[in-house]
Amino acid sequence: MKLVETTFQEQTALAYEGLFTQGSGYLHIRGSLEEHLSDAPQNTRYLRLPANVTAEKFAARGAKWGTYVPGIFGQHPLLNREMVNLPWFLGLAPIVDGERLDMRRSNVSDYRRALNLRTATLERTLVWQTRSGRRIAVRFERFVSAARPHLCVQRLTLTGAGVAEIEAGIEADVLTSGHDHFKSVSVTTAGTDGVRCRVVTDCDTEVQMVARLRANGAKWQFIGEPRRGTLRCQCQLPVTIEKRTVVTTSRDLDKPQEAEELSFEQLHTEHAAVWAERWEKSEVVIEGDESGSRAMMTSLYHLLRCHVTNDPRVTIDAKGYAGDAYFGRFFWDTEMYLLPFYLYTDPARAKTFVDFRVQALPGAMANAKEYGYRGARYPWESDEVGREQCPSWQYRDHEVHVTADVVYGLAHYARAVDPTYLQGPAAQVLAETARYWLDRITFRDGQPHLLGVMGPNEYAPITHNNAYTNRLVAFALSLAGEGAVAKALPIYRSTDGLLVWQCEGFDELAEPEFDKLWTNRQTGYAGNVSQERLYRSKALKQADVLMLMLLFPHEFSDAEVRRAWDYYLPYTTHDSSLSAGAHAIVACRLGLAREAWQFWEMTAGLDLDLAHGGAAQGIHIANAGASWLVAVLGFAGMGTALWHDALTLRPRLPERWKRLAFPVVWKGCAAAVDISPAGTTITNRGSQPLPVNVNGTARTIAPNAKETFPS
Amino acid sequence: MKLVETTFQEQTALAYEGLFTQGSGYLHIRGSLEEHLSDAPQNTRYLRLPANVTAEKFAARGAKWGTYVPGIFGQHPLLNREMVNLPWFLGLAPIVDGERLDMRRSNVSDYRRALNLRTATLERTLVWQTRSGRRIAVRFERFVSAARPHLCVQRLTLTGAGVAEIEAGIEADVLTSGHDHFKSVSVTTAGTDGVRCRVVTDCDTEVQMVARLRANGAKWQFIGEPRRGTLRCQCQLPVTIEKRTVVTTSRDLDKPQEAEELSFEQLHTEHAAVWAERWEKSEVVIEGDESGSRAMMTSLYHLLRCHVTNDPRVTIDAKGYAGDAYFGRFFWDTEMYLLPFYLYTDPARAKTFVDFRVQALPGAMANAKEYGYRGARYPWESDEVGREQCPSWQYRDHEVHVTADVVYGLAHYARAVDPTYLQGPAAQVLAETARYWLDRITFRDGQPHLLGVMGPNEYAPITHNNAYTNRLVAFALSLAGEGAVAKALPIYRSTDGLLVWQCEGFDELAEPEFDKLWTNRQTGYAGNVSQERLYRSKALKQADVLMLMLLFPHEFSDAEVRRAWDYYLPYTTHDSSLSAGAHAIVACRLGLAREAWQFWEMTAGLDLDLAHGGAAQGIHIANAGASWLVAVLGFAGMGTALWHDALTLRPRLPERWKRLAFPVVWKGCAAAVDISPAGTTITNRGSQPLPVNVNGTARTIAPNAKETFPS
DSSP states (O other): OEEEEOSOOHHHHHHHHHHTOEEOSSOEEOOOOTTOOTTOOSOOOOOOOOOOTTTOOOOOOSOOOOEEOTTOEEEETTTEEEEOOOOBOOOEEEEETTEEOOTTTSEEEEEEEEEETTTTEEEEEEEEEOTTSOEEEEEEEEEEOSSSTTEEEEEEEEESSSEEEEEEEEEOOOOBTTBOOEEEEEEEEOTTSEEEEEEEETTSOEEEEEEEEEOTTOOOEEEEETTEEEEEEEEESSEEEEEEEEEEETTOSSOOOOOTTSOHHHHHHHHHHHHHHHHHHHOOEEESOHHHHHHHHHHHHHHHHHOOTTOTTOOOOTTTTSOOTTTTOBOTHIIIIIHHHHHTTOHHHHHHHHHHHHHTHHHHHHHHHHTTOSSOOOOSSBOTTSOBOOOSHHHHHHOTHHHHHHHHHHHHHHHHTOTTGGGTTHHHHHHHHHHHHHHHSEEETTEEEOOSBOOSSTTSOSBSSOHHHHHHHHHHHHHTTOHHHHHHSOOOBOTTSOOBOSSTTGGGSBOOOHHHHOOOTTSOGGGTSOHHHHTTBOOBSSOSHHHHHHHSGGGSOHHHHHHHHHHHGGGBOOOSTTHHHHHHHHHHHTTOHHHHHHHHHHHHTGGGOGGGTTTTTOOOHHHHHHHHHIIIIIISOOOOTTTOSSEEEOOOOOTTOSEEEEEEEETTEEEEEEEOSSEEEEEEOSSSOEEEEETTEEEEEOTTOEEEEEO | OEEEEOSOOHHHHHHHHHHTOEEOSSOEEOOOOTTOOTTOOSOOOOOOOOOOTTTOOOOOOSOOOOEEOTTOEEEETTTEEEEOOOOBOOOEEEEETTEEOOTTTSEEEEEEEEEETTTTEEEEEEEEEOTTSOEEEEEEEEEEOSSSTTEEEEEEEEESSSEEEEEEEEEOOOOBTTBOOEEEEEEEEOTTSEEEEEEEETTSOEEEEEEEEEETTOOOEEEEETTEEEEEEEEESSEEEEEEEEEEETTOSSOOOOOTTSOHHHHHHHHHHHHHHHHHHHOOEEESOHHHHHHHHHHHHHHHHHOOTTOTTOOOOTTTTSOOTTTTOBOTHIIIIIHHHHHHHOHHHHHHHHHHHHHTHHHHHHHHHHTTOSSOOOOSSBOTTSOBOOOSHHHHHHOTHHHHHHHHHHHHHHHHTOTTGGGTTHHHHHHHHHHHHHHHSEEETTEEEOOSBOOSOTTSOSBSSOHHHHHHHHHHHHHTTOHHHHHHSOOOBOTTSOSBOSSTTGGGSBOOOHHHHOOOTTSOGGGTSOHHHHTTBOOBSSOSHHHHHHHSGGGSOHHHHHHHHHHHGGGBOOOSTTHHHHHHHHHHHTTOHHHHHHHHHHHHTGGGOGGGTTTTTOOOHHHHHHHHHIIIIIISOOOOTTTOSSEEEOOOOOTTOSEEEEEEEETTEEEEEEEETTEEEEEEOSSSOEEEEETTEEEEEOTTOEEEEEO
């Protein structure tokens, strides 16, 4: 399956750049044009200020390079530590008769750019009619090797007659959030056909890139400029030029393997083989809904691209290493939106998620200390060592639920993968976070209260006894043996007991008056009103109480969930990309087929919605995880391992879907789920008996056997 | 009365610089040393960040120049518009045998620096033993002419033998909050004996300074450097050098008068005459308490210095033009802490305060619009045109009471000075602010509520129905004819009705645990705990409910005031310099003599408390106003014109005070109040009968008559 762009358009250039991001987990590159674009400087300095995350506006620009190695951070004077946008090594440009190929100015036809999702390969073909009257067929190919994560391989094929000049190199005059994070930069030759760039970030990490060019008989000339090294040569057409770049850093756990003797095709074959394995483990088949299927595949592609294998010192940032808008930091998204996909498709990879939080415990303890508390306080915006980096105090100080979310993630992993995990290194996380909570809780007449918190709905900044937070904290305290306090943490309800209040006094907030105030529906509600008004109104950025009910489904009756749905939905702006997916899943539970479908469409289409920016600032990776959650927890109705011993399904396929099939690893046992309107078939691909429960019918499926449950 | 420094010490240098600030209303200069200090650069760039106002820390440094013309603002990239620290024109340094006088390095004895409060003249004398073995008596004098507000006059007298070099000029390499606000700078000669400096700020205001030197037979040599112009000459000792600097700006309403023909003594005489008049109108005599008297005189000196006469386009900033820590902006301090002093001592000057708010109405309307409201919203931190400049959203967005405080100030002026004022230009302020409130109020079941506000206690950031705010808003709405809504705005009380809650749910907040958490008592509570903890606790930065009771004294019984005192005082940190004065006045009302005295001492001593920084970052000018309020409203027990037709006193002199005497203008009638333990004498100095009421005894005093009321 391919994502295809058939016309280059300036207004969608950024969105495609994000959408076409490639990566190996270790190294990620945005889908920028190899020859770059005119009038799109990447070194414009500006002072990016801390802002309300929903209302921040980004400058319009033609292109935004992004080269990211997870874990490489720099210190910004206002925004704190942020992931560094590294030098750009993709540059590979043909110049013919003095004209440089330029999608803005050149006469180009037959343009086609395609990202092959199955092989993670990007290919661009076009015909270039030069001003001098020549006609040249151009083909760019590239991939970041999944088999050799330090290596990016590019190929440029020019067909036609005459001579072309090729320019290729490394450009280190790049910024992150308008800021220069390089303490030192050197760009030199590497032999006769290479450029070496070495930068040291302002956090003292060293990053080195060596780009080597291959073209038959080419003689390369090196042009060194401050922060830029370029190789140039003249080639007789037709010609094929390869560029291979190896990236290493002083944080690396491994060394890149030599690959000089391997051809482009050999490298591509081993790369594609790794991707085939990944898809085997995780492909979600949707029949009857082409756009839904494409959206799902796109989400899975980015989830598979993002995940860093075997390095628990980093996890997945909020923009899926496809942009630096969220500073490359780690949020609660990790546990709530990303972890489940890996838990149920590739448990070994899921382990690095939980190990990340365990290794970040010293950072979390330092955060707690800084706030004057004992124990461990996980950061709202985490850097690679677990220190808080969020520059806006309302989130940083008050959105404390993340510390409990982390424990929920650890418990989820333990139940789904390794029951001993909580007794191992994670035990200290349980103990230290519980210590923090006991210090953070206010006791009034012996009763615990959690005051001054922001729940998942970030439009209610400082509230008391947020239901979501209190329940998650109670969960974490229970696991740490503090059941008494956990039980006493209040969840406020309406007088009839059916409606769970988002927080104490929620009902006293002002009506948001969407009809009157939300005049520009092209932008979120937060873009229409002042923050002050937002902060005193019932407007919800995203699901809050519903999210709670999604995480603890058995604790709330359908009537309670329905009541919360009816009450909160009219107030919910879905300004957050985390909202729609949660609503889709809850709608499935409630049997609200139409609503489930609407929210699924909002979820699935987000990064493909080029007209509204799509992935311009990066992939909404949590939303990508949510797409999987909607299909599996929503439409297939799977219960999580936290609350179920058997693989439990309650399928409610959307009308349009003729088939939904996906692999799943259930408590160590691989299985395949295949749902159609007629029924559900589960195949046990593991070596142990698999207990299942479909629509209330319990069975145990023997290894290699399958069972079908008619609808 | 003089403030005297007898030893120069580095650790108190900044505090004296602030305390010894001189000014004419139009022009203000900090008390920096004419020869400057070594190792105290004034051009260190840094990025000052928005911060919690109580917890912000300032870099330690040897000196901080400050040259301010009210109304000259610049645009800071993070902090918004701020008053610009202008070029430093005080430089006047002797150099003997190559040694420059330097309080840090030179051998100096018999040092004495004195600020004469009555004449606003600063004089410094010292004996300088040079390294070359010479002994020179040095005397610096200076004043900013009250008679010619554009003019600063300096004199340096050197006594001894031999030759000295004199260096004098203008230094434009200065910053504000670490930022350069000058778009252009030129420094040139002005004739043979002058330096002319012209800067244009980044808000396009032009400021020009011309400094001229006078010394018998001196031949001046000009040295021009970027941003600095210096005149040098050789003089035979003894010698007297005069430096006169005239400052003008493109905002000026008047032109400086020529004064060349006048001698230093003549200029000083006319200057001192103006100050004598001012003191005549406002001196508060305290007998039996020398330090209290000195503190009161210091406060009055700065109040008299600060006030800009006849220019309603500016008012008094939070640091009294003696520092730029609070960005030279205008706060509610204006109405609540400063206005009364002028109202009751110099009503013509008081008028510029209220006129300032009236002329700023368009700015206030623009603020409302920006927040999505109709009407006018006065800014928490006002620039010269009434636009909001506060960079921290919690204050900017939520501390809305200022808009009602402004109306309280207008009403206070109308009752005390001009009953027609509210029907004049101020009428529009009443109407537009009422329009804002009606839009800002949330109606629930027809009942008005004011949600999401910060009251004067800035440690409770987003609360509902703050009692102070609601009462002030009701006051403003009533004046605008919106009595029905005004009456319905709730004030929450304890179930027995006696205790006024600061806001809804105040009692649910966490106990502040001062004993456990406030470990460093050298700094405020806010410096000891995280802002997060602060924001969910009962800790009060300053009086909030008590402030309300002080402004509406007749609406609360003594029992209610006492209950509020008993409840809130244990929670009050007095981290704000606005707190102690209010407490002192309420203590007087409650007959709490010991507490009144303690809070008076906290109030009066603040800027003289050099060990704790004193006026290092500027004069606490609101606290200076509060000192007057404590004496007059507290110890003399005067009721304000808002609530009293007669001049009403209820004296409760502190034990130590043998006499408290002050002039007062009561509704157009000048009077003198003289209180001793034996009784109170009121003299009518006006031309109309003066109704008075002392301790409940009502009388009318004829013009030029006096009446004594025994205790």
